[in-house]
Amino acid sequence: MRPATIERDHATSITTYTEGGPAVSWEVIQASLPLFGRAFVLTLRLSAISVVLATLLGLVLALLREYRVPVLTQISTVFEELFRNTPLLIQLFFLYYGFPSIGIKWSAEICAVVGMSILGSAYMSGAFQGGFSGIPQVQNESARALGLSPLQMIRHVTLPQGLTRSVPAVAANVIFMVKETSVFTVIAVPELTNTARDLIGMYYRSDEYLLELVIAYAIILIPLSVILTLLERRVRRGTFGDN
Numbered sequence: 058m059r060p061a062t063i064e065r066d067h068a069t070s071i072t073t074y075t076e077g078g079p080a081v082s083w084e085v086i087q088a089s090l091p092l093f094g095r096a097f098v099l100t101l102r103l104s105a106i107s108v109v110l111a112t113l114l115g116l117v118l119a120l121l122r123e124y125r126v127p128v129l130t131q132i133s134t135v136f137e138e139l140f141r142n143t144p145l146l147i148q149l150f151f152l153y154y155g156f157p158s159i160g161i162k163w164s165a166e167i168c169a170v171v172g173m174s175i176l177g178s179a180y181m182s183g184a185f186q187g188g189f190s191g192i193p194q195v196q197n198e199s200a201r202a203l204g205l206s207p208l209q210m211i212r213h214v215t216l217p218q219g220l221t222r223s224v225p226a227v228a229a230n231v232i233f234m235v236k237e238t239s240v241f242t243v244i245a246v247p248e249l250t251n252t253a254r255d256l257i258g259m260y261y262r263s264d265e266y267l268l269e270l271v272i273a274y275a276i277i278l279i280p281l282s283v284i285l286t287l288l289e290r291r292v293r294r295g296t297f298g299d300n
Contacts, residue, residue, distance in 0.1 A: 085265045089256055093269050096252040101277065103166065103248065104235045107173035111234065112227070114174065115181025122182070123189045123215065124207055133182070141179040145240050148172045153244040169241045173234060180230045188223030189215060224292045228285035235277060249273050 118133040140148065153168045163171075192215065200210045242251035253270040257263045 100248040110174035111177025114178035118182035119185035184226030189219040191222040
């Protein structure tokens with residue numbers, strides 16, 4: 058996890074700092090880049106998997122509520138309210154430390170993905186429901202009058218119109234989920250925040266490591282935000298004809 062060469066570079070940088078070196082040492086930053094690189098890739102991977110799973114599960118939950126499927130609608134409602142109103146931190150503690158007591162053991166990374174996917178699906182479901190509720194009622198009435206089955210209505214009416222209207226809320230949830238990966242540090246997942254915390258605890262160089270942490274999240278979130286904003290504008294122009 059921490060190669061000897063990196064530890065030696067850090068030790069040298071700390072000595073330089075105590076002898077009156079610069080407040081921010083680029084040598085310290087350079088030496089820690091391999092660790093932050095691995096943490097960066099892991100954060101991206103966990104975020105991508107969690108967003109995909111949360112989106113799919115959230116869409117299913119929203120459809121169950123939209124079409125009022127007996128029993129399943131009530132279950133989906135309880136599911137959403139439970140996980141949307143409990144902190145991710147508590148959910149991760151329960152999944153990682155509580156489940157082993159009943160014989161369910163999984164790695165920290167799997168636990169992180171499961172926890173984030175469940176939480177994200179509760180928010181994604183609300184985003185999709187907002188999009189579905191924006192569909193004019195006459196569209197659904199016309200579909201029923203034409204004799205479309207529920208599956209045909211989902212395919213030809215609900216999804217094409219509801220998904221485009223859901224894009225802004227879904228985009229906001231994606232950004233939220235990526236930022237929430239910082240909570241994974243509580244179950245020792247070696248993502249960006251946990252890596253920065255460990256290095257600060259070992260070498261007491263908070264300026265360098267916090268700077269790297271901020272830059273790493275900026276590299277992820279700024280392009281993602283730009284892409285999602287462009288997607289939202291394109292969908293809005295296609296749906297509502299805005300310029």
